[in-house]
Amino acid sequence: MAHEIYTYPKSRELFTRAARFIPSGVYGHLGPAEGCFIPIEAYPLFGERASGSYFWDADGHRFIDYMCAYGPNILGYNDPDVDEAARKQREKGDCMTSPSSVMIDFAELLVDTVASADWAFFAKNGNDVTTLAVMAARAYTHRKKIVFFKGYYHGISAWTQKIDYAGIIEEDVVNNIYIDWNDAEAVERVFAENKNEIAAVIAQPYMHGNFKDNELPADGFWAKLRKLCTENSTVLVVDDVRAGFRLDIAGSDHYFGFEADMICFCKAIANGYNVSALCGKEFMKNTISSMSYTGSYWLSAVPFAAGIACIEKMKKLGCPEILIAKGTKLKKELIKAAADVGWDLHVSGIPSLFYLRLADDPSLMVHQEWIAECVRRGVFFTSHHNHFVNASLTDEDIAETVSVAKEALEVVKLRHPEL
C-alpha cells in the first residue's frame, strides 16, 4: 500500500508568522537553511508534540524521528522514568538560590559512569562545556594554540567558528590549527612546529562531518594523539556532545580505548532536559575551580534529576549496545532496499549515529530527493547530517521505515532512469 504523502499548510502559515518577528523564521540547525530542507516543501517546519520514537508536526502528521532533536532523545521522547524524576524534583525546587544536593548525586553518578571522569562541572549547552574545556586547557598550560580536525563542530562560540563566518574576526581564530582527521603525520608535524605552544587538541570521537561519509579513527590514531598530547603536556579534550552515550556509557574515549583529559557531554545526557557536563581528570580540577564561569540556570535541579534517571536507565538497558544493534538492523535493510533498485547506499559511522549517502550521484541531488520523499512519507531523515537512534525504536518502526525508504527509492528511481 502506498504511503500517505504529507503536505504542510499549517507549518507554512506558522513559518510566515515566525519570519515576521524571528530572524530567518527558524534559525540554526532546526531551521530550513541549516537543516538542508531540500526542497523546503517536503519538510515540516514546526512540531506539535512527541512521544517515544515519533514527533507530530503542526499539521498533525506523525514522523518516525531519526534526528531525535539532533541527539537529546536517547530513551524515547517523554520517557516515563526520566519525566517522573524531573516531575518529583520540580515539586521540590528547580532554580533556587542554593543548589539542590541532587547536583552532587549527578556528579557522583557521572564520575562512577564515565571512565575518564574524576569530577563533573555542569552547564546548559554543549558549547558551554567545549568552551570551558578550551579555556581551562589554556589556563592550565598558559599556551594559546588549539588543534582542530577539519569537519569538526564544537559549538557556536567565536573560537569554534572560522575566519569566514559572519561576525568572526581574525583574532578570534588566529590560534586555531586545522588538520585532517586521521592524518597522523600532520599531527606529528603540528606538534613539532609548535613546540610548547599547543594548549589543547579537541576532537569528536570520530569524524561525523556533514555532506560526506563519517570516518572512524584509523588504527592507532587515538593512541598516537594521546601519546603526543601526554609527551607535549597538551590537554586532550574529547567533544562527546554528539556521540556521548550512543557508543559507550563510559564515554566514547573508553569505546576507542584511550582516556581523555576532559570530555564534554550534552544532548543525550538527560533525554532532552537541558544540562551539559564537562568531566575531567583530577589534574584539571583546580584549574576549573579557578575559572570565572557560570550561568543563570546552570545549577537548576530538575535537569540534574532527569540526568540521573536517564543515565541509570541507560545503564540498566545497556543503551549503547541496544542502539548499535537497532542501527545495524536498519542499516542492513536500507542498504538492501537501495540495492534492490540498483543503487549503492553508503551507511557510515557507528550504527547508533548512522550517516546515509546514495553514492550513485556525487552531487547528492538524488540523495536529497530520496530523503525528501522519505520525509514526505513520515520518516524524518536528513540529507546532510548523521542520524540518531533512540532506545524506544521498535522492530515495527524499522520495518515501516524500510517500507517508506523502498517506496521513496522507487519514486526517485523512476525520475532518474539515467542512474
Next chain:
Amino acid sequence: MSENIDQKTLAYINMYGVLGSLSTLCDTVPEARKILGQTGISVGFAVKDGPRATLTFIGGRCIVKEGAEDCTIRIPFSSPEKFNGMVNGTVTPIPTKGFVHLPFLLGKFTKLTNLLETYLRPSAEQLEDEEFFKNSTAVMFRLIACSVAQIANHDKIGQFSASNIVDGPILLEIKDFAKAALIAKDHRLTYTAKVPKTVMSYMQFADVKTARDLFDGKINSVAAVGDGLVRIGGMISQIDNVNRILSRVELYLK
C-alpha cells in the same frame, strides 16, 4: 569592525567583474550597442602584480579574454592601486600602444563605462522602469558572480572559504532569467556564463525581484531559503562557502 580591502583582489574584481560586465551590458542594453556601432578595437589592460586582460569590441559586442598582448591599445598600470584608480576615476590611463585610437578611449569607451555605472549604481527612479530594472539586475548578477570567483582566488578570507569547496560546477541562477556557473577546481573558482550540463550544486533565486533584493541587501539568503525564494541543492558545502564569499562581495563593491 572595519576591514581593509585587498587592492589586488579589487583589481581582479575591477578587471573581470566590473569591466567584464561590459559584455553583459552590450548583450542586453541596446544603447550600449548603439554607442559601439561597428567599432572593431581591442583594449589590453596590463596590471603589474595583478590581472592582465583584453576587452575586444566588435560587432556591438564586448569579449573579455585573459592576457594583454594581442590588442590594439595597451594600457599598463604599475600597481593594482593605479588600475583601481582608473576604474574609480582618480587615475588617468596612459596607453603605451595604440595612441592613434585615443579617441575611442576618450569617446566611446568612456560613454560605455559611464553607461555601465548607471546600470551598476542605479537610482530608485531608474529601477521603476521594468526594462531598466531587468537589465540592471542582469549586469549586477554577472558582476557579483564573477566577483565571487575573484575573491575566492585572491582575498585571504575568500581563499579560506575556497579551501573548503570541493571540485565541481556550481550553478547560480535567477529562475527563467539568467544563469552563470562557478567552476571549482583545486580550491580555485572560475566564472563562466556557459553553464555545464551537470552541476555539483545550485543556488536559484525565484525571480528577478528576489535577486535584486538580495543584491541590495533588502533580504537575506538564509531567510530566503525558508521562504522558498532561494532554492539550494546538491553539494551544499559548496553553496555554504560560496555564500560566505558572497558576503564579502559587498565589501569590495561598496
